[in-house]
Amino acid sequence: MLLKQPVVDAINAQVVEEFTASAQYLAIALYFERETLPELAGFFRLQADEEHGHAVKLLDYVNEAGGNPVIAPTKAVKNDFSGVEECIQLALDQELTVTAQINHLVDVAVENNDHLTRQFLQWFVTEQLEEVATMSDLLAIVKRANGDLFRVEDYLARTPHPEAAAAGAA
Numbered sequence: 001m002l003l004k005q006p007v008v009d010a011i012n013a014q015v016v017e018e019f020t021a022s023a024q025y026l027a028i029a030l031y032f033e034r035e036t037l038p039e040l041a042g043f044f045r046l047q048a049d050e051e052h053g054h055a056v057k058l059l060d061y062v063n064e065a066g067g068n069p070v071i072a073p074t075k076a077v078k079n080d081f082s083g084v085e086e087c088i089q090l091a092l093d094q095e096l097t098v099t100a101q102i103n104h105l106v107d108v109a110v111e112n113n114d115h116l117t118r119q120f121l122q123w124f125v126t127e128q129l130e131e132v133a134t135m136s137d138l139l140a141i142v143k144r145a146n147g148d149l150f151r152v153e154d155y156l157a158r159t160p161h162p163e164a165a166a167a168g169a170a
């Protein structure tokens with residue numbers, strides 16, 4: 001196979017993180033639906049699909065390169081929330097954590113002289129810039145709205161999310 005086992009193990013570990021992120025975003029979307037915030041709910045459903053797509057992209061890569069992809073249980077997901085700002089802060093924190101995990105994954109690839117994987121991972125490195133920027137913007141909007149959630153819903157209704165819409169095809 002093209003991949004060394006430590007690289008396969010590190011990618012499989014990241015698969016758990018991506019599926020966990022997907023489940024967390026779905027939990028947030030369901031909360032927003034309970035709160036009758038359809039734009040926020042729809043946005044987080046798209047994010048959940050996007051994270052699912054990231055996990056599958058990693059699994060497909062391991063498979064194609066001759067390794068054994070592993071689907072393991074996700075980590076714990078938060079299901080109870082006290083407000084919109086808490087949810088968006090959690091999402092931003094999660095994206096910052098994932099960014100650090102992707103950087104670590106690149107380190108493992110480089111340590112193993114695996115330039116194929118390093119190059120494959122560049123897509124994820126770039127993707128994290130967009131993910132962190134999107135959540136940072138949304139958190140700023142939520143804070144500025146100061147409790148007027150119609151403003152947040154209106155912002156999302158007017159903001160296109162081509163990256164999330166394309167997630168299924170990625």
Ligand SMILES: [Fe+2]
Nearest residue numbers: 018051054098
């Ligand atoms: Fe992701």
Ligand SMILES: [Fe+2]
Nearest residue numbers: 051095098131
């Ligand atoms: Fe993400």
